[in-house]
Amino acid sequence: MTDVIVKATKVKRRLKLVLFISKHLTKTPSDKLAVISDLFPIRQDLLWKTEFELINVAGLISGDNNSQETYSVCLYFFSVDGNLLGTRSIQMGNIGRKTIKLSEYLLGDLALSKTFSVFHPTPGGKFDMGGSFLAERGYGGYEYKNLGLKGYVHGNLDAVALTEGKVKPLGNSGLLSRFYTVQHCLTGPARYEFVFTNPTAGKVKVTPSISYFPNQWSKTESFQIASLGTHTYTVNMKEGEKAYVRFKSRLYMSRPVVFRIANDSMDVFHG
Secondary structure, three states: OHHHHHHHHHHHHHHHHHHHHOOOOEOOOOOOOOEEEOOEEOOOOOOEEEEEEEEOHHHHHHOOHHHOOOEEEEEEEEOOOOOEEEEEEEEEOOOOEEEEEHHHOOOHHHHHOOEEEEEOOOOOOOOOOOOOOOEEOOEEEEEEOOOOOEEEEEOOOOOEEEEOOEEEEOEOEEEEEEEEEOOOOEEOOEEEEEEEEOOOOOOEEEEEEEEEEOOEEEEOOOEEEOOOOEEEEEEEEOOOOEEEEEEEEEEOOOOOEEEEEEOOEEEEEEO
16 A cells, blocks of 8 residues: 555656646746746825835846947836736936836826836847846835835736737746745734736636635635736734735746735735
8 A cells, every 4th residue: 555655646746747846937028038027006085005126136136237329218017907008207317226107107097007018128139148038027105005115016017028019928837726825824812905917818817725724725715817917805903813825827936026014014915
């Protein structure tokens, strides 16, 4: 009986190696001049403000911000369903970092934006990229209830590529589902908001489970996310409660951005 279990375990491990480990989290753009960005969540309403710390990438690569000419960085804004709502250009001067206040751009058609991407101009022949791609996975800043303090979190992964004026998803998903367990232990009293984005070309289904006791998982209602779309899953924790959450999907890495709100305080981090 023991030999049978050992053989079954070896087969299972080899199957995982073929199906999971050898796969890449993201695709490589076919266009050598493509530029890459994450999909950054937007929190913008009566309670929240969102900012982004835009780095002078050209100056960072060359080692001298003052030697670079002013150039345009393009922001692409997407709806909750992943539809492109519009774009805006930002001029980057001879400074190392520029704070972008999203409230100045989320007007008119962009008022319903839930995520955005940041695309720097392609380096062209200015720099030797060594076969790499210029990617933006910088820091988004979030302020709650005008407290004057912000929480910052960097990008998750290379979600989308801009090539020939078109945005293409780079995320991978598999034939089989897998679990992603949030490493943070949920503690109350607090409200947790798990913000997911879908960097793949198709719709994905995500099934949450929560555990208040070791190895006892209870499923909650599944949700679907459109390509390049987003969804927020909320868990309310009572005082004294502790729990873990995990998410089942075909995404190679369904890691959310986590907002923890307690009374008049907040924190933001990766799951």
